[in-house]
Amino acid sequence: MPSGGSSSSSSLTPQVHWAQRHRELYLRVELSDAQDPDIRITDNVLHFKAQGHGAKGDNVYEFQIEFLEPVKPQEVLSVFQEKKVQERRCLGFNSVEEATASPGPFQDSSESKTNNTHPRLEEEERINRINIENRIPKDPFRHLKRGYLFMYNLVQFLGFSWIFVNMTVRLFMLGKDSFFDTFHATSDMMYLCQTLAVMEIVNALIGLVRAPLVPILLQVFGRNFILFVVLGGVEEMQSKAVVFFVFYIWSLVEIFRYPFYMLSCLDIEWKVLTWIRYSIWIPLYPLGILAEAVTVIQAIPVFSNTGRFGLTLPSPLGFTVPFSLVLQLYLVALFLGPFVNFRHLYKQRKRHLGPKKRKTH
């Protein structure tokens, strides 16, 4: 590890950025138009001297850095580069402590010009990435957080897969008859999954995931209103065929969304899955809204007849607000609310599937 640097009185010290990852050291010297830089390693000290344009104009710039760990000069791998940064050229190189790379002097800038630009660009990106990584303080709980998120996503994936497979098998075995007892066959698992889904609000609230709160609130409360109140509240609603479509669409979306999150917890991206996660909502969201709207429309007369969940206001008002009125208002919200989520999912789709922006210096 470098311990610091010094320079002779006649020369200036350039700005030097330092980064380290495992056995690799990266040094970036803020100097443009450097003429014949003299770079040597003697007695475990790196000597740098060059005429160039630095923070104090055209001058001779010089520094030495002593490595705390032994570095054998002949085993120091040098990648000496020129980099255009905002129309100024900077010098950068890396070294490997105790490396087994073949011996060789530092390449000078003219040599590096003849190199294929791709490895150089890659190397620059790597240095930048490491610089950024080194500046961001590491969260000591990140493994715990990821572990929790992974487990949460796994449980949801298994739950929704169970619902989806159960419904598919029953559809093949019973045909259309399976539509009418979907609720009885799968509601326990759906209750469990949708109760757990409340954790998605908590996750966003405590900053465990970088997701805006409003779409999640609409999603979780919207679904849970249908499941726990509209379907769970009156038995008559539970044997409607529309339940099949609502549950099938919900579970179909989730068997792709949760594995996508599981992989993202492991920093793995599977392009096909990313594409499905950010595309499947395009046909399924409108279909899901339609199925939920049909459910609410069918529920209005049922709740009117039973008077269930009617809210009697205290005197002097003293009248009862029928739940069917709440359902009618919900129907309006059901056509407005999804636009927030469409917009959010469309933006996320563009971010994940759109053309990648390259940083230009």
Ligand SMILES: CCCCCCCCCCCCC[C@@H](O)CC(=O)SCCNC(=O)CCNC(=O)[C@H](O)C(C)(C)COP(=O)(O)OP(=O)(O)OC[C@H]1O[C@@H](n2cnc3c(N)ncnc32)[C@H](O)[C@@H]1OP(=O)(O)O
């Ligand atoms: C308050 C009362 C309101 C009552 C009013 C009711 C109005 C009703 C209107 C709405 C009704 C909704 C009806 C709904 O039931 C319809 C259907 O579901 S139909 C079926 C189709 N549906 C879908 O396709 C939606 C599926 N659901 C979602 O996509 C999410 O729930 C949604 C909130 C819409 C979006 O999710 P999110 O905001 O999390 O976006 P991302 O997935 O892109 O995630 C953002 C970043 O966070 C990371 N993340 C998120 N969650 C996790 C996790 N569990 N584990 C790990 N990482 C997670 C994710 O990776 C993203 O990171 P990055 O951007 O860095 O990639």
